[in-house]
Structures are given as structure tokens and as C-alpha cells.
Amino acid sequence: MRYDDLVAEARSAAAAGRWEQARAAYAGAVAERETAGALDGLGRVCWWLGDVRAAIEHRQHAFRLLVDADADEEAARAAVDLCVWYLTNLDNVVAARGWLARADRAAARAGSDVARGWVVLLQALLDDDPDRQLTGLERARALAVTGKDTALETMALSDLGLVLVQRGQEETGLVHLDEAMTSAFGGLDDLQVVVWSSCNMLAACSLVDDLVRARLWCREADRFMARYGCPFLQARCRAHFGSVLLAAGEWQQAEDELRRALAMSSEVGAGPAEEARLALADLRCRQGRLEEAAELLTGLGHTSRAAVTVAAVDLARGFASRAAAVLRDRLDRMASGDPEVAAVTAALADACLACGDTETAADLVREEAGVWQVSAHARARAVLVRAAGSVAAARGDAEAAARLLAAACDAFREGALPFELGQAMLALAEVTAQRDPDLAAVHGGEALECLTTLGAASEAARAAAFLRSLGVTPSVARRVPGVLTAREREVLALLGQGLSNPEIAARLFLSRKTVAHHVSSVLAKLGMRSRVEAAAYAARVGVARVEEGTPVRGIPDSAG
Template sequence: MATVESLESARAAFSAGRWEEARAAFAASAAVDESADALDGLGRACWWLGDVRSAIRHRERAFTLLRQTGRDDEAAIVALDLCVWYLTNLENGAAASGWLARAARAAERTTDRAVRGWLVLIGAYLSSDPRERYDGLEVARALAVQASDDGLHAMALADLGLLRVAGGEVEDGMRLLDEAMATTLGGYEGRLEVVVWSSCNMLAACSLVDDLPRATQWCRAAEEFTQAYGCPFLHARCRAHYGSVLVAAGRWGLAEPELLRALSMSEDVGRQPLVEARAALAALRLRQGRLSEATELVEGLDTSGPRATLVVAEVRLADGRGKEAAALLRAGLGLLEADDPQGDLLAAALSEAYLALGDVPGAAATLDARRADPARSLLPRGRAQLARCTGLVAAASGDAATAARRLAHALDAFERHNLPFEAARTRLDLARTVAAEDPAAAAGHAAGALRDLRRLGAAGEAAAAAALLRELGVVPGPEPRDPGVLTRREQDVLALVADGLSNPEIAARLFLSRKTVAHHVSSILTKLALRSRAEAAAYAARNRGTSS
């Protein structure tokens, strides 16, 4: 009777996200009676606490006990979780494949459509063949509908959505991901792990297409879940993705703490979150002109994925190592299917590397190869970067008129997709291109680029824009005081906003007029590129204890 009561107590703590309490209660129950239920709960609680190796050990034993007692469907689900953990947390593909096989064997005679669906879904997740993945996920989605399993359905939608976005079908993919997120964060009462996986897929997709509004909305919704349940894997991977979107959108002051947090959280939750966090932070450091820090971050970084490949190559190119950058980018392109839209950014960077090496024909051939298939799907940033690099090749070939048209097209695309760093850099390219024919227009473009680059904090590019202005006989304006630095009084006001105080309450607390408080709040929102008091409160909560 005591064991039954302790299990019930442990399950209640688990359902409420009280992981330490749940772990202790499941451990106490297992000490009295080594049951599959106690060990399974203990393993899941350990995973939520970030103790992955203990989680795996307990659930492997739970699997054995479930099989011995004929609870094969439950054993299959445990085996599938172990498969995912081995792959995503420990980067052990062989063990993941082994546990997928054990799950299939346990479920050989199952009549449960949901169990079959999870088996198909995880099998698709492990497949390296894109067509097999699509087909498997569609089968899993159909089985989820038949079984009325919201968790399985949401996960199938999330995996399909990310696949479609990565393949260039952005609108359809995002629609599936929105449905998955609405399911998991809107009263879903199934397996909590599904919320983790679908949230990571959503933010990965947003990062691919630089969709800051969608990322912000879902990250805010997921934040409520995280505050209640917490999860190092959810934090690390989602923070890295969200930070990447903030970098792309030019909100670097908000991106930096997100990426630093992702880096610290990713140390113990598997290689992939660490790779993503280091690559994203290196991209920010490079744009800030902090090349030595970017170089340190990418040292030894795994470049088997296109995003890490791109960042490492950009750092090598900025460091004057153009041949290394080109070789790395060629290898990265070789790992992708010819029609993979993620290759566009690699091809654009490769063309820049060739230009830096003086190989204009090589740069042109690289771009021509990407344009060979007009029916190929394109992602917004990749499309714009290809247009920009086409302009750079035209400029290097002496065709200034074509170069100016291509660069103007790229500039428009970057501005439409809210990519301010890329837009400012392209405006600077345009200034260089027209300088000989129209110095006045060049000065206007360079001045605009300088203004935007200074606002972003892109020190290296801003210095280049200022140098071009001097070459054109224009004295650059003085650099403004860093707009992102809060005064001490603004920091005091921000802290009280984060505590939920209204302007009149803040005024009374700090002995200020309401008008002065309103001015401080407005200044805080402007300096930190925030849109509301709620965002300011969230920013302060994330950065409590650090300097603003």
C-alpha cells in the first residue's frame, strides 16, 4: 500500500513539474519495489533535470521489466524515447538505431494505432532519405488521427512542418508548425516531452527563415510552459534558435543574453545544442567586429551541418583565410542535395570567397550552378544573398550598371525581410559600385549604411563605411553614444516594470513625477528595441543580476 501511495505521490509531482520531488519519490518507491513504473518515472524525472545518463540507465531497466511482464506497448514507447535520447542527447546513432529496432520488436503484435504511429514517426526521424521521412511522417499523422492521439499528431505536424520549411515550402510548413504549437501549448494533457520537441522545431524553422514575429510569439507562449516545467534541452536549443533570429533582425542587445544562456545551458545536453549555440554566438561576434572571439568560438566546431559550415567559413574569410573558407564551403555544398535551399547561403558565401581570392570566373560559375534550376524552392535570405553576390560578381567583372541593379534588388529584399545588417552591408556595396560614376549617390548610400551599422553595433563594417565616405570627400558624422546603454535611473525603472508596477506606482516608489517615469519607460523601450512593457519585463527577468 505504501508503494502504491508513493507512486501516486511521485506521479502527481511529475505532472506538476516538481522534478526534484518526483525523482525522490520515484526513487523511494523503486527502493522498496523495483517496479517498471517506478523506474520509468524515475528515468523521465532525471531527464527533465538534465541528468541524461541516469535517465537512460533507469529507463533501460524499466524496458526490461515491462517486457518481462508482457507490457509490450509500454515497452515500445520507452524504447522509442531511449532512441531519441541516445541520438539527440548523446549523439550515439548506433545506439539510437538499436533502440528503434527493440521498439519495433516489442510492438510486433500491437494493435494500438498510436504505438504504431510513434514507431513510424521515430523511424522517419532517423531516416536519412528525405522521401522516406516525408512518407513516414504522413503515415504517422494518419495513424494519429485514427487513434485520436493529439501528441502524436502534433509531433508529426511539427516534424513535417520543419521539413517543409527547410525545403523551401515556407508557408505550408509554418502552417503545420503553428497547428502543432497550438495543440501542445493549448491545454494539451499528454506527454510533456512532445511540447519540448515541437517547440524546438518551431524555433528551428523560424531561425531558418528569420521570422522574428512568429518566434517571439511562440517563445513567449513556450516561456510559460518553461517556467512551470523547465527543461535544459528546451532552453538550450530553443534559446540558440531564438537568439539567431534576434541576430538576423538586428536586435543584438536582446540576442546576446539569449545566446550566452544557450551556450551555458548546452554544456550537458548533447553536442548539437552546443554546436548551434556556439555557431550563433560566433555569427553575432563576427558582425560586431569581434573577430578574435568569433574565431575562438568556431575552433573545432563540427561543420557537418550547413549553418555551422557557413559561420566557420565567414570567420575564416574575415580572417584572410579565403582558401580555407572556399574549401570548407565546397565540402558543405557537397553534403547537401543539389536542390536543398540551404545551399544558397553556402553558394553565396563561396562566391564571395572566390572574389576575395581574385577568382571572378569561379564566383560566377558557383552562382550559375545555383540558378540552373528555376523551379527550385528558395528561402528568403538565400534568395537575397544570391542576388547580392550576383551584383558583386558583376562589379568585379566591370559591369557597374548590372551590379547596381542587382545590388539594389538585393537591398530591397533584405529590407522587406527585416534583415538590417545584410541591408546595410549591401547598401555599402552599392555605394562602392556607383562611386566612380556618381559620387554624390555613393556618399548618400555610404552615409545611410554608416548610420544603420552604427545603430546595430557592427564596428568593422561601420569603419569601412566611414572610410569610404572620407574617400569621397565627406567627413563622417561623430559616432553617437551607445543607444543601448541604460542610465542608472532607467535601470531602476526597468527593475520595477519587471516587478509589475504601474507608472504611478513607480513614480511613488522613486519619488519622481509620472511624466518623468513615462519618459524613462519610453526611453528603455527605444534603447532595447522592445515593443511593450511586457517585453521589457521579460527582458529584465532574463537578465536579472547582469548589467543593462
Template sequence: MRKDLVDTAAKHHVATQEQRHRAAGHISSLVSVSEHEAGYGGQVAESQSLDEAVIAGQAALSRGDWLAARSEFERSLRQFESPEAFEGLSWAVWWLEDVPRCLDSREQAYRLYRRRDDARSAARMALWLGDDHNEFRGATAVADGWFHRATRLLDGLEPGPEHGWLTVFDAHAALARHDTASARRLAVQAREAGRRHGAVDLEMFGLATEGLALVAEGLVDQGMRYLDEATAAALAGEYENLAPAAWTCCRLISACEEVRDYVRGTQWCRQVDEFSRRMNIRFVTGVCRAHYAAILTWHGDFAEAERELTRARDDLTENRPYWRAEAVVRLGELRRRQGRLAEAEELFGQAPGHPLARRGMAEVSLERGDPGAARDLLNRVLRRIPTTNPVSRAGPLELLVRAEVALGAYESAAGHLEEFCSIAGTVRTQPLQASARVVEGLHAAATGRSALACECFQDAIEMFEGCQAPLEAGHARLELARVLETLGRVDEARREAGIALRCLADLGVTARQHDVLTARQVEVLRLVADGLGDKEIAARLVVSEHTVHRHIANIYIRLGCSTRAAAVAGATRLGLF
């Protein structure tokens, strides 16, 4: 979370300058001729030339022309080594992902600002150096050193935008440890500081941070309104610095995905993609593509989702491992939904610390018939998320109920089910409410309340179809077919199973075996596929012919067919063998 905050730290310097310089927003304000005379021995002619080059560099940054910006700042530095030119160059190469030169330029700017005794500007560079070491190298100890240095440099100075950015940083640190109350309080302080100092980007980024905290606490409507407003301001060009504008966009779309508000997410993805393309911000384009691919995956458009994720990986280079993981884990989720579990597991393993990767691994364990491993993993995840952060608990809780039902731990599952349903009722997005009905139905079916289970699955199917989630609707239909079978409603069960399996086949999904047939039913069907009759199968399995006949009848129901050949063909098509 630090990166979101630190990114925004740079823009404060712009807020202290003339309005024409604020538009560039990526580097500190230009120094005047008199300042050059005082600090650099009266090199007036050199400083005048520097001023023009830095202005041109800033203008190039503001329009997303990173190559031109680099050229202008290099031109300035050939004449005179100023901290402003080094800072500007650091931004140009930051966007171009030239990591060694970015770090070197930031350090040069830091040293020159210190030599000038400009503590505010030096603190700004320290903040960005901390962010760079986190984002590009994962060197958290080095990053912390720079963050603490920035804090000490600003200590005792008159309050300014720089202090507001540090406050936003503290807010994000609070969010990272799930202390949403502190995050909200600090975000409000940052927002108010931005308003006082006329720094729109600080004000709006503070609002976005407050929105994130509200969403995390389950106050989704208010939180999303704040994120909507902050993102609108970012895309309208109100942010002096493009970096926090980019983070705001990414966080909004991420929040949409977390609360499963796919309608809002789709609308903003289009806007953000257009913005990032116009400004040539590749990593934002990549993150946007990754989130949009998650929406496409939800809607069952797997081919287009894969194309988007492939492009996202191209946009998100190895230089930004944190952001590249956004594409990797969603590709893993796509593979899991397609039933390609080994590939999914390998992809999740590339980003083991990502929340979606941990949830994905739990899903893989469930689908491989190992609910115990899934439960252990999910309990570890939930221990780190307090109940005051319900939105982050929702996904793990949903899977934990499924795992505990599979293990027969019905009492524990009931407690987690109650918490999950409460969160779904608070958030109120249709996909989350549909998922709550599914796990409620699973628990009801497992505890002998078949009529309630039928109602739950029917409600879930209707809601999933309403929000265009064919895969989820298909799996809910399979669960409904199983319950109908236990109630002796054979024709209805066969019909629901047939619809579900045709849906899975149309999506190209390898069905989850445990959702369709029991292990014994698969065993019987394999022998049917080998050409054995009922009597031979009974002898092979050491059971009665009546038992074999019953298994085959149930297989017909679950596969929505009425002949041995159709059953074998259907199971083969679904990848059950």
C-alpha cells in the same frame, strides 16, 4: 535528428490508457490491481498504494513540477518497485538533467517490463535509452544498440502507437541523410497511425516531421503551415507527452531561421518562450532564446542578442551538448558580425559539426581575405547536401558565390549564383531574396556589368531596410558605393559610403576592411595617420605623387569624408587599422 523522434516515442504508451492518464503523457499507463496480482504475486495493497503515487507523479509531470514528480515516484518505489514508477522517475530526473539516475531508472524499467513480458513497454524504454545515450553522452554505438533492440521487440506485434513512433524515427533518420522523399512518406504513415490510434501527439508530430521535409524540399508555404499547426497543438496542451511538444516548437523556430522568415519566427518565439517558462522546460527556453537572439542579431540589436544568448547558455547546460551548441554557434555569429573574428572562430570551434559553425568559419575566412579556404570548406559542405534539399544548400551557396567571385572564378560562380537565385525565388522570403540580389550584384560588378550591379545593390538595400536588417543594408551600401566610384559618380558614392559607415559605427561594428578600402588604400592611410605628406608617401611606397593623390581621393569617397583628419578618424573608429 534521432532525438526528435525518440522523444516522441514515449507518449504512445499513454495512448493505450484511460483518458485521465493520457494527460500526464510522460510515462506508461498505470497498471491495474489485477495486473499486479498476476505479475507480482498478488501484492494487492502494495499495488493500490503504487497506483496512487504514480498517478500523483504523472500529474506533477504534466504540469512541469519535476521535483514533486520525483518525490512521488520515489515514494512509490519505497513501497514497491514497479516498472511504471521507474519509468516515471526516469522522466522526472530527465527533465532535471540527473543523467546517471535517468539512465539507471530507464534500465530498471526496461528490465521489469521484460520480466513482465511487456514487449511494447520494454521497446519504449529501449527507444528512450537510445535517445539518452545520444543526447547526453554522444555514445552513438550504444544508442544504436538500444534502437535496434526496440525494433526487434516490436517485430511481429499488432500495430500500435509504438510502431508509429518508430516510423517517425525512420523519417528523421531519412531527413538526416537528406532523403526528403522517404522522410515525407514515413511521416505521413506516422501521422495516419496517430489518427487511427487516437494519439494526437503522434499525429501532430508526424505532421511536423512532414512539414520539415517539405520545407527542406523548398515547398516552404505548405511545410510551414504544417509546422504552424503542429506547434499550435503542442502549445494548446494536445500532446500527451511534453517532450515531442518541445521538439516541435524547437523545429518550427529553427525552420523559420533557416528560410529567414524572421517575422514568423518572432511571433512563435514569444509563444514558445511563454510555454516553456510555464512548464519549466529550461532547455526549450534556452533554444528559444538562442533562435530569438539570431533574429535580434539580424535586426542589429546586438546588445539584446548578447543578453539572450548569455541566458540561453545558462539554460542549456553541459548535460545537453547538442542543444547548448545552438547558443554557442549563434554567439559566434554575433561576434563575427561585430567584426570580432578571433572570438567568433573560437566559438565556432566549440561546435565544429554544427551547420552554422561551418558556414561561420567560411565567413571568417572570407573576411580575413582567404576566399580559397572558404571555397574548399563550402564545397565539402555542399557535397553532402543533395540538390533535392535546396533550403539547406542556400546558405553555403551564397557564400560560395562570394568566395568564387573573390577568386576570379566567374564561370563557376555564375552556376552557383543561378542555383542560389532559383532557391531564393522558390522560398520567397524577403531576406533571402535580398541576399540573392547582393551576390548577383557582386558577380555583375566583378564581370564589368556595373549598371546591373548598381541595380542589384539598390534593390538589396531597399529590401534589407524593409525587413529591418541594418548591418546587411550597410554592407550593400558599401558595395554600391564601390560600383558608383568605378562609374565616376563620385558624389553619389561618397553619400552612400557615408550612410553605410555611420550605420556600422552606430551598430558598434568593426568594418570588414575589404568592404571599405583596398589593402593599398589602408597602407596609404596609415602613412597619412603617421603625418606624412603626399611626397613622402610616394617615396616610401615608390609610386608617383599623382598615384598617392588618387588613392587619397578614393579613400575620401569610400569613407564618405573630405579631409585627411576625418579619413584617419573614420578608419580608426571602424577598426580598419
């Protein structure tokens, strides 16, 4: 096939998101003739496929050819992208600044407002002075308008939005980000700007705990993802995306994204890896897998979110005093306007209640009453209202406790936070039990259904025990069929052969504890009660039919 035909095929495949086909066609074109256009295209495609090193190598080569050909505007843009990739994918600020200097010289030679705008934008982002940052981003936006470049304008809006949110100007910043996201998903040709804007949006939503906005934009990204793949191509953004999925109750997808984030973090700084590990630890804690959660938390920094997760694990393991000490230390060092104050305060109140210190817990929620009454975000309101309800219950005020916990349930529903809803619903059931056992059974049944569907084993067991205490036989909620990983399919196959956990461990060279976790996960995903059921299923259906990454089908009726 001739060079022109290969390039045409590559461009068509890339436009449709068929990245492997595009890479093969561009590679063929480069083999025929090493041109800047083919190398530049190959580099962009490799970046989408996650091969960042190859992407950088090809685009550096393209840059040299563009400079030799006096194609200064194209050279400036290639250098700008290389600056971004070194900064965000490899966390190499030194190399990023070097490529920005090259972009600056190429843009000066080009004399283009758009080329100058891209350089000004990155100069602003790499500036340590917040005021100069804002000035530079506004200038980049103005140059984009003058040059009629929608991609640059979208990027400048997105960066302005995130910087404003970081400076506490939340409302204005989020408006800018919403406008940038609308532009990004409104047919923008520059797919890398879609990625950048999406990551900025998740970062801002993470800062202000606005998970509703994050989920809505992630849903809007579904069509883009179906065509081009996940737009969260930076490790930190992938970790944010996994955290959003975790909060939304989509735990299997969350785990997949967080593991990808960890894999992507191997060549970058510690920050993205720590965020992914923290979110995975939170997931393990919610699943009741406390030893794994504690192991993931080892060596993590002392952020507010880390403190809350560490405390949750300690509380679940019975170390209430230690949990309270961690949270008190963190709260004492937080600014009053920090968006994480609500979560830390609520967690500290829980720890104090577990220690028997009801009055301190009451003082904590009383001090933060104004926050949950005026907060714009459902999660911040709900965690404090739920904590106030728990305090009221501990003080024997069942009426106030029921009112507050019911309000917390409503707020968790508003915020689409199913795990927190299940916990609050169970607390409401416990408070209601003495005066209205029938209503308590209804609330307890809803909590059990919610927690079982999620796979929150410990909390679901607590809900089932509560229902039994009322004389109600818990109905086992049917879980949505899960996804078996390659390792879980191996374990299922060996279960089908009748092997015990120690025998499976020896066969797969795993620890017995790891095998036990895999067996539990297989049973949960298949919606089965015992390994005998799973073995019968494996023998009847055949493990080969259970493909990795696809929903498990053919679950027997007896599994529910």
C-alpha cells in the same frame, strides 16, 4: 508525508513546470515505495532537468515493474521514450533499436492501436529506406487517428513534415510541420512531443534556410518556455535554436544557447557539437574576434555553412585567395537545388571581388540570377542581390549598385536579419557617397547604429570611419544593456581595483588574450568607452549588484 501526498505534489509541480520541486517529491515517493508510476514520473522530470543518465535509469526500472505488472501499454510507451532518448540524447542507435524491440513486444501484447502506432513511427524513423519511412509514418498517423491519440498524430505529422522537406517536398513538408506545431502549442499534454516537434521544425527551417518561419515559431514557444523551460532539449536542436537567435541579432542569448548545446554534446556524436562550434565561430567573426573564430573552426567538417564561415574569417584576415579556393571547391560539389547554393555563391563572389577578379564575380551572380528572382526565402534572395550590388559597384555602375543594394536592404529587413542589413546599408552608403553625400551620411548612420547595437565591432568601426571620411562626426550608438557572465563580473571587480590586464590574468589564471577579450566584452555590455569608466562604475555601483544572467542596470549617463 505519505506516498500518495508526495506523488500528488510531484504531479502538480510537474504540471506547473516546477521541475526541481517535482524531482524532490517523486524521489521522496520512491523512497517510500518503489512503484512504476513514481519511477516513471521521476525519470521524466530528470529528463527535463537535463539529467539524461538518471532519467534513463529511472525509466528502465519503471519499465521492468510495468512488465511484471502486465501493464503492457504503459510499458510500450516507456520503451518508446527510452528508444528516443538513446537515439537523440546519447546518439546510441544500437541501444535505441534494442528498446524499440522491447516496445514492439509490449505493444503486441497490449493489442492497442496507439501502442502499435508509436512503435511503427519509430521503426519508420530508424529505417534507411526513404520510401519505407514515408509509408511507416503515414501508417503511424492512421493508427493515431483510429486510436484518437493527439500526441501520436502530432508526432507523426511532425516527422512526416521533416522527412518531406529532406526529400525536397518543401511546401508540403512545411505545411505538415506548421500543423504539428499548432497542435503542440495548442494545449498538448505530452510535453515530450512538444520538444520533438519543435526540434523537427528547427531542423527543417535550417535545411531550407527559412529563418522567418523559425523565428515566428520560436516566438510562439515563449509562453511554453516561460512555464516549462526551453523545449529544445536535444543538443542538435539547441544548436539550431542558437543559430536562429544569432541570425535574429540576439547575440547574448545565442551564445548562452550555443554553449549549452556544446555542454549537452559531451556524451553524443560529433554532429551537434560541430553545429554549435560553427555557429559560435560565425558569432565571433561577426563580433570581429577573428582569432577566436579561427580556433573554433579548427577540425570542423566541410559543410557548406562551414565553408562560408571559414571564408568570411579568411576574408576579414586578408586571405582572399584562400577564401575563394575553399568556396569554389565547395560550390563545385553542390547540387543545383541545394538551399545553401545562394550563400556559397554570394560569398565566392565577395572573395573574387577581394582578389580583383570582377568578371568571375559577375558571372557567378549572373548564373544565379534566377534563384534570387524566384526564391521564396528572403535570405536567399537578399544575399545574391547584395552580391550583385557589390559586383555592380566594382564595375563602376553606381546606379545599378544602389538599386540592388537598396533591394537587398529591404529583403534583409523582411527576413529580420540585422547584421546583414547593417553590412548592406554600409555598402549602399559607400556607393551613394559620390553623387549624394548627404544621403550617404544617412545610410552610414543607420548602418553604424545597427552594427554598434549588435556588437559587431569591426563592421561598426568601418561604418564610423566612412562617416568621418564624409566629414561627419559619428554618434556612438547606445547599446542595449547586456548580461555579464560570472567571469566578466570577476574581471569587472578587478578593474574596479585598478588592476591591469596582466595583473588580472595572473589573479584569475587566464591568458592575457583571454582577459583582453573579457575586458572588451564588459565594456561593450556596459556601453562604455574605456576601462576607467568601467572601474568607476564598479566602484560606485558594486559588482555584487550585477547578478549573473540579468541585464546590467545603472549605466552612467556619460557612457553613451
